[in-house]
Amino acid sequence: MVSVAIxxxxxxxxxxxxxxxxxxxxxTLSNMVEIVNFAEAGIVDTRAxxxxxxxxxxxxxxxxxxxxxxxxxxxxxxxxxxxxxxxxGLQALRxxxxxxxxxxxxxxxxxxxxxxxxxxxxxxxxxxxxELWGCPVSTRQVFTAxxxxxxxVLPRDEHDKLCLECKRQGVSCVMVTQGIPCxxxxxxxxxxxxxxxxxxxxxxxxxxxxxxxxxxxxxRFAGLGLVSGQIAARFHFIxxxxxxxxxxxxxxKDKGNDG
Amino acid sequence: MSQDTDQTRLDYLDxxxxxxxxxxxxxxxxRCVGPQxxxxxxxxxxxxxxxQLPTGMVDRQGPGRYTLKDTGTGRFFYWVSGPQALxxxxxxxxxxxxxxxxxxxxKLHFSSxxxxxxxxxxxxxxxxxxxxxxxxxxxxxxxxxxxxxxQSRRQQIFIIAVNCARxxxxxxxxxxxxxxxxxGGGYDLLLSELDEGFIITSGSSKGDEILVRLPxxxxxxxQHEQVRQxxxxxxxxxxxxxxxxxxxxLMSQLEHPRWDDLQERCLSCGNCTAVCPxxxxxxEIDHPxxxxxxxxxxxxWDSCFTSGHSYIHGxxxxxxxxxxxxxxxxxxxxxxxxxxxxxxxxxCGRCITWCPVGIDLTEEVAVICGGDAHG
Ligand code: SF4
Ligand code: SF4
Ligand code: SF4
Ligand code: SF4
Numbered sequence: 001m002v003s004v005a006i007x008x009x010x011x012x013x014x015x016x017x018x019x020x021x022x023x024x025x026x027x028t029l030s031n032m033v034e035i036v037n038f039a040e041a042g043i044v045d046t047r048a049x050x051x052x053x054x055x056x057x058x059x060x061x062x063x064x065x066x067x068x069x070x071x072x073x074x075x076x077x078x079x080x081x082x083x084x085x086x087x088x089g090l091q092a093l094r095x096x097x098x099x100x101x102x103x104x105x106x107x108x109x110x111x112x113x114x115x116x117x118x119x120x121x122x123x124x125x126x127x128x129x130x131e132l133w134g135c136p137v138s139t140r141q142v143f144t145a146x147x148x149x150x151x152x153v154l155p156r157d158e159h160d161k162l163c164l165e166c167k168r169q170g171v172s173c174v175m176v177t178q179g180i181p182c183x184x185x186x187x188x189x190x191x192x193x194x195x196x197x198x199x200x201x202x203x204x205x206x207x208x209x210x211x212x213x214x215x216x217x218x219x220r221f222a223g224l225g226l227v228s229g230q231i232a233a234r235f236h237f238i239x240x241x242x243x244x245x246x247x248x249x250x251x252x253k254d255k256g257n258d259g
Numbered sequence: 260m261s262q263d264t265d266q267t268r269l270d271y272l273d274x275x276x277x278x279x280x281x282x283x284x285x286x287x288x289x290r291c292v293g294p295q296x297x298x299x300x301x302x303x304x305x306x307x308x309x310x311q312l313p314t315g316m317v318d319r320q321g322p323g324r325y326t327l328k329d330t331g332t333g334r335f336f337y338w339v340s341g342p343q344a345l346x347x348x349x350x351x352x353x354x355x356x357x358x359x360x361x362x363x364x365x366k367l368h369f370s371s372x373x374x375x376x377x378x379x380x381x382x383x384x385x386x387x388x389x390x391x392x393x394x395x396x397x398x399x400x401x402x403x404x405x406x407x408x409x410q411s412r413r414q415q416i417f418i419i420a421v422n423c424a425r426x427x428x429x430x431x432x433x434x435x436x437x438x439x440x441x442x443g444g445g446y447d448l449l450l451s452e453l454d455e456g457f458i459i460t461s462g463s464s465k466g467d468e469i470l471v472r473l474p475x476x477x478x479x480x481x482q483h484e485q486v487r488q489x490x491x492x493x494x495x496x497x498x499x500x501x502x503x504x505x506x507x508x509l510m511s512q513l514e515h516p517r518w519d520d521l522q523e524r525c526l527s528c529g530n531c532t533a534v535c536p537x538x539x540x541x542x543e544i545d546h547p548x549x550x551x552x553x554x555x556x557x558x559x560w561d562s563c564f565t566s567g568h569s570y571i572h573g574x575x576x577x578x579x580x581x582x583x584x585x586x587x588x589x590x591x592x593x594x595x596x597x598x599x600x601x602x603x604x605x606x607c608g609r610c611i612t613w614c615p616v617g618i619d620l621t622e623e624v625a626v627i628c629g630g631d632a633h634g
Contacts, residue, residue, distance in 0.1 A: 028549050147547050156544065160565045161526070163615070167533030168352035168560050172300035172342055175615050176325050185526040185615050199298065210566050211580065213526045220323075220616050 002150065004029075005037040005050035007071055009057025009064050010091060010119060014136035015082035016040045016056055022139045029146065051076045052149055054142065058084040060091060060119040072126035079145060080122045083135040087207050088241030090135075091119040095241055096249075121241065130155055133188050135205035135238050141190060158190050159210040162202055166193040174201055181221045183234060186212035186244070207239040214248035228256030271478035273456040274333060278309045280419075283472045284380045289417055292348065293382035294338065300325060301341035303348070303381065313338055320427040320608065322617030336383055336452045339427040342613055344388040345381060346536050349412050350395060353559040356408060356543070361552045372555070373408045380417040386438030387430075389420060389445040390605040391536030397599045398539050408558075417465060420446035424489040426496050429608030431621055434499035437605040440490045451486040458486060498611075498621045500592075501628060503602055508628045509593040513585065517626050522581035525618055529562030531610035532587060537603045542567055563587050588620060588627075 006016060019026060020040060035041070036048035046067070053075035059065055072078060080086045088095065094102055099117040104110040122128055132141050141158075148155040162184040166173065174180040174196055183204035184196060195202045208214075214235065221231045235249035272280065284291055285307065293306040296313045306312065312335040319326045320339070330337065355372040362368060384392075399409040423430075423439035432438030441449055447466035451458040458478050461470045502508070532538040542561040547554040561568055563586045569576035577583045595603035604620075611619045 025549050032550070143549055144546075147549055147551070150551065151547070160567070161528045163526075163528040163530050164533060164560065164562055164565070167342075167530060170302070170343070170347060170352070172298040172302065172325075173530065173613060173615065176323055176613055177299035179324075182615070185528040185530075211527050211578075213580065216524050216526055216616055 002033045002052065003036045003048070003050045004033045004146070005048055005053045005071075005075065006035070006040075007037060007046065007053060007055045007057075007067075008039060009055065009068070009085065009122075010060035011057030011082065011084040011089065013040060013056070015085075015134075018081070018137050018139045018142045022143065025139070025143055029143070032150070033146075046071075047074060049074045052146065053078045054081050055079065055085050055122055056081050058089045058091060058119040058121060059116070059125055061115055063114070065116070065125065068122060068125050077129045077149060078122075078126070079130045079132060080128050081132045081134075081137045081142060083133065083205060083207060083238050084119075085122045086131045086133050086242075087239040088119045088121045090238050090240075092241035093236065094119060096236060119241070133207040133239075134190055138191065158188065160189045161185055161209040161212075162187045162189050162191070162193055162196075162206070165189045166196045169193045169197055171196045174199065175220075175224075179224050181224050181226055181234065183217070186214055186217050203234070203237055204245070205238045207242050208244040212244050214244055215251075218248060218252055228252045232256065268477055269475040270458055270460055271456055271476050271482065272459050272473055273476070274454075276474050277335070277457070279474055280469075281307060281309065281382075283469055284417070287378075287469065289378045289380035291380045291382060294336070294341065296327060299327060301327070301338050303341070303344060303383075306382070309335075317425070318427055320429040320612045322429070322611050322619050323614055324617070325612050333454065334424070334452055336421045336450070337424060339423060339425060339430060340385065340387075340607060340609065342534050342609065344384060344536060345392055345416075346395065348379065348381070349392075349409055349416070350399070350539060350541075350560075351408075351558075353557060354408060355555045356558050357556045359554050359556070371407075373411055376412045376415050378415045378417060379412075380419060382419045384418050384420045384446065385423055385607075386420070386441045387432045387605040387607040388536060389418070389441060390432075390435075390437035391607070392418075393445060394537040394599060394601075394603060394605070395539060417448075417469075418446045419448045419450060420462075421450040421452060422486065422490060423493045424452055426493045427608060427612075428497055429611045430496050430606060431498040431500060431608060432606035433494045433496050434501075434503075435602065435604055435606035436503055439493040453482055453485055458482060498608065498619070500602075500604065500606070500621060500624060504596060505602070505624065505628060506593040506596045509589050509624075512627050513589070515627050517623065518581045518585050521584045521618070521623065522579060524616060525580050525584050526616055527564045527580040527583055528615060529564040530613050530615060531618075531620075532562040532564060533560060534609040534613040535591070536607060536609070537591075537605065538562070540568065563590065588623065591620075592624065 037045045083089045095118045145155040175182040180201045182201035184202040187204040188206040188209040190206050218231045232249045232252035235245040239245050291306050294301045295304050315330050315332045316327050316338050318338045358372050360368045399406040420441045444462050446462045449460050461467045540561045541558050543558050564583045566575045591603040
């Protein structure tokens with residue numbers, strides 16, 4: 001039987017809910033594979049060997065660093081789930097600041113906190129076989145990936161822009177109708193255009209799409225009245241450490257500093 | 260009765276009687292789909308009573324901009340267009356084409372997922388929409404491979420077209436020869452709207468059957484004259500294409516520097532192709548059930564702005580936006596002629612309005628075909 005492990009690093013645990021919220025499919029899955037580690041469901045063996053390992057969370061502490069190389073060693077196919085594991089997550093905002101100072105500013109006994117100065121994606125440290133984006137990932141994404149692997153087929157990379165899905169869903173564009181600065185044109189599809197379906201802008205929790213034109217979108221935001229700092233903040237949010245968004249945000253920050 | 264009526268010409272429906280049209284259609288078994296205001300735009304959704312129509316609404320359109328305004332008039336069709344019209348109802352954004360089941364012996368059983376759709380009456384279809392429908396028909400229904408999913412829906416529809424009393428700022432159908440007046444056929448009923456009512460004519464035997472059941476009276480020559488005048492004013496459009504056949508011109512400009520400029524501005528987001536009423540590109544994916552005993556084969560809208568569109572065995576042919584935009588424009592306006600004997604553009608202006616960064620193909624064509632190499 002194929003063995004599956006679900007590991008957690010620095011994260012909110014939300015991506016693991018993609019499994020727990022699966023209902024009947026979780027029961028079906030547990031009859032098809034052996035789940036060897038899944039702390040949130042009470043199965044704990046972090047050193048278990050696994051055919052497929054899902055990794056949630058970013059590398060944010062010295063302990064994370066050690067554990068991820070063990071997991072890589074014990075796993076055949078390693079899949080990151082969510083913004084944290086795939087791009088460093090919201091907590092990677094500290095990479096753009098002085099992480100040590102932040103901790104000292106907030107906590108009374110900062111010296112008892114052992115944290116790396118940066119939060120980094122799993123792929124910065126070990127080889128990753130598949131990345132599933134999203135904050136959080138959905139049940140559909142993880143189960144589609146598992147099903148493909150059980151068929152010995154490589155899972156399909158969903159990297160088109162959100163806009164195309166937004167149009168498939170019949171949503172009237174919030175940017176065109178209301179001038180709301182939407183990140184959809186540079187954001188990876190996968191969520192079913194959740195936010196525009198509810199009349200609000202996408203804030204790019206699925207990270208950058210392939211071939212993203214962050215410059216042109218930033219200029220459009222400026223045309224809608226956003227100042228440089230606000231444009232930078234659109235890119236430096238959930239996926240600030242993904243290279244495309246990181247650079248776009250820094251460029252707009254620079255423009256702000258130039259006056 | 261005034262002197263200029265022609266009593267043999269029963270073609271006028273008073274505005275307060277418009278509900279009777281919906282009632283008769285529903286009584287004839289049609290589900291009515293018509294314009295409504297939803298999410299700040301005019302969209303085509305199911306309607307059953309007149310109160311759901313966008314009374315008095317007009318659309319203000321520009322590159323990357325769409326707003327609605329209530330003019331306070333009683334007109335139902337004073338707006339021009341929304342993001343979509345017929346396309347998503349005939350060529351569905353996503354649909355299961357077939358399904359396969361594995362039985363206990365491991366044998367596979369394939370079955371079509373196409374159902375028997377109910378008749379749909381579309382109310383408020385424009386001249387450009389009819390021209391686009393004709394193009395979709397050429398693509399999906401002609402030649403050796405008829406698309407049965409499209410065909411089953413296409414055969415069930417009843418079209419109530421409407422002449423445009425005004426044009427949007429983004430319209431250029433007059434220069435493509437596709438509007439604003441409905442000429443030729445393609446509809447079952449045709450409306451021309453006036454303040455107090457509608458001149459209504461039939462274009463098919465199905466249309467005749469509905470028409471005879473409506474409480475019509477004779478129209479006046481003055482009413483016909485007013486319709487004519489509004490159509491003439493709707494023809495005064497701000498945008499145009501230089502020719503209905505740009506095949507040679509565009510194909511001789513494949514290295515024009517303007518394509519590089521477009522690479523800088525275009526988001527490669529595919530909104531233009533999704534709203535274009537003639538774009539038909541799609542991709543197909545399989546969605547297996549978790550237990551591996553069933554699988555669905557799904558077709559969904561794709562676009563020449565995705566990398567998958569030109570992916571061939573480990574290689575993406577159009578790997579940058581320059582090539583993707585060039586593919587879009589040269590297919591739509593040039594090589595479409597080789598494929599379907601006319602341009603793929605009906606001048607609806609949707610790609611201009613719904614482009615998040617307001618790229619205007621009429622402007623791009625003017626530069627690329629106009630010899631102004633530095634744009
Ligand atoms: S609402 Fe956002 S995601 Fe949807 S089409 Fe507009 S820009 Fe794209
Ligand atoms: S619309 Fe954007 S922010 Fe909202 S769920 Fe989807 S990717 Fe995330
Ligand atoms: S190319 Fe643009 S203007 Fe022409 S039919 Fe398509 S959406 Fe309309
Ligand atoms: S032309 Fe506009 S709508 Fe079309 S892909 Fe480019 S940015 Fe998107």
